[in-house]
Amino acid sequence: MDWDKLRIFHAVADAGSLTHAGDRLNLSQSAVSRQIRALEESLDSTLFHRHARGLILTEQGELLFDATSAMSKRLDAAAARIRDSEEEVFGVLRVTTTFGFGTLWLAPRLPKLYEQYPDLNIDLMLEERVLDLPMREADVAIRMKEPSQADLVRKRLMTVQMQLYATQEYIEENGTPQTLEDISNHRLICQTPAAPQAGASAAMVRHLMTYNPGSLLTVNNYFGVLQGVLHNLGIGVLPDYVTQDFPHLVPLLADIETADVPVYLAYPEELRHSKRVAAFRDFVQDEIIAQRKQLKQLGKL
Numbered sequence: 001m002d003w004d005k006l007r008i009f010h011a012v013a014d015a016g017s018l019t020h021a022g023d024r025l026n027l028s029q030s031a032v033s034r035q036i037r038a039l040e041e042s043l044d045s046t047l048f049h050r051h052a053r054g055l056i057l058t059e060q061g062e063l064l065f066d067a068t069s070a071m072s073k074r075l076d077a078a079a080a081r082i083r084d085s086e087e088e089v090f091g092v093l094r095v096t097t098t099f100g101f102g103t104l105w106l107a108p109r110l111p112k113l114y115e116q117y118p119d120l121n122i123d124l125m126l127e128e129r130v131l132d133l134p135m136r137e138a139d140v141a142i143r144m145k146e147p148s149q150a151d152l153v154r155k156r157l158m159t160v161q162m163q164l165y166a167t168q169e170y171i172e173e174n175g176t177p178q179t180l181e182d183i184s185n186h187r188l189i190c191q192t193p194a195a196p197q198a199g200a201s202a203a204m205v206r207h208l209m210t211y212n213p214g215s216l217l218t219v220n221n222y223f224g225v226l227q228g229v230l231h232n233l234g235i236g237v238l239p240d241y242v243t244q245d246f247p248h249l250v251p252l253l254a255d256i257e258t259a260d261v262p263v264y265l266a267y268p269e270e271l272r273h274s275k276r277v278a279a280f281r282d283f284v285q286d287e288i289i290a291q292r293k294q295l296k297q298l299g300k301l
Contacts, residue, residue, distance in 0.1 A: 005039040008032055009047065010068040013061065016054045073136035077270055089279040090119035096138040100222030101263070102126040105241050106142070106284075113283045120276060128195070133268050140267045140280055147266045155281070158288050159260040160239045162204045164252040170232040177235070177252055180211050187234030188213035195220040200259040205237055207256075244291050 011021040012032060022032045040047050047061035057065055097106060102124060110122060131137035134151050141147065147154060177183060190205045217233055219225050226246070229236035235252060239261070243249065265284060271277045 002039070002042070005035050005042075006064075006068055006071075008035045009039055009064065010072060012036060012048070012055065013057055013065045013068070016056075018055070070135060077136055077268070088119065089117045089275045091276060092121045092123055093140065093276045093280055094123040094125060094138045095140045095142070095280065096125040096127055096131045097142040098128055098144060099126040100239065101142060101144070101241070103221075103223045104226065104239075104245070108245060109287050112287070113280070116283070117279055120279065122280075133266060136268070139271060139274075140265065140277055142263065142265050142284070144261050144263060146262060146264050149266075151269045152266045153269055153272055154264055154266045155285075157263045157265050157284065158241075159262055160200075160241055161260060162201050162237055162258040163240050163243075163254070164235050164256065165229055165238050165242075165249040166235045166252055167229065167232050168248065168250055170229075170234070171250060173232070180208070180253065180256070183208060183211040183213050183235070185214055187215035187217060189217045189219070189225050189228040189234045189236040191222065191225060191237070192218040192220045200261050201237060201239070204256070204258050208237070241291075244294055 008021065008025060008027070011024050012018060015021040015024065018029045018032045018036070021027075022029045025032065036047065043060070043064075045060040046058050047064060048055040049058055095106075103126065107124065110124075113122070114120065125131065125138055130143065130147070131141065132149065133139075133141055133147070134149055142157070144160070146156075174186060175182075177186060188208060190208070191201060193202065193205065215234065217228050219228065222238060222242075225236045225238055226242060228234065229238065229249065230246070238249075243251070265281060267274075267277050267281075
């Protein structure tokens, strides 16, 4: 099969237009059209439905586009590895993690990474959905459970526990709960039960709900829960990795036990030798070590 025709087909399918694809490829519309017709003839299949608003893939076209998309990601990965020099870290690194960890822990620390590697570009994708690393939907993932996909390099970074937090202002106005029964006198702020989240968080919330909180505020991510707590709306269920960056938050009912949530960093085996991946991995590990040291100094570990 002609690779050049496949490249042109992929551009047309992605753009949904012969004209737009031609602009990307620096080809005339007629040249693009000829290549598509020749590809359809070689496959003896119609790849596009044509209408006034553009082009829509046929069932056969969808199958071919899936294949060219996978090829494109693999080629991008190979090109990225080739571009990684022996001494420099540069280019785009696509990092995926959960919304809560990405906004509350990772993003505030990225200035240090950019200071160290000014030519590195991070594409941060905050998803509760687990992206397919072997299919190169992302280069690196930080997840709240061990990845199950094959052909991945995995490293356990740390463990997270869930904890109840409130501000000192809220406590002064509403009192400090001494037992779980006291939750009935407070507003509980937590993730929406239906939201994707770590099992430990969901189990803790279910347990707390049996004590009939006086009021409830649910949010579909931890960033929203944190904002509710910071604005003195109630007592929030939050992961303990927020304690370093928000040391004025007061932990409550510390004897409530929750299961440890493992945090893993993972990336495709084919990127094992990537300088960008190594730089990001080492940066995250160094930040976790620094956080542990600071928490020990504060007496929180």
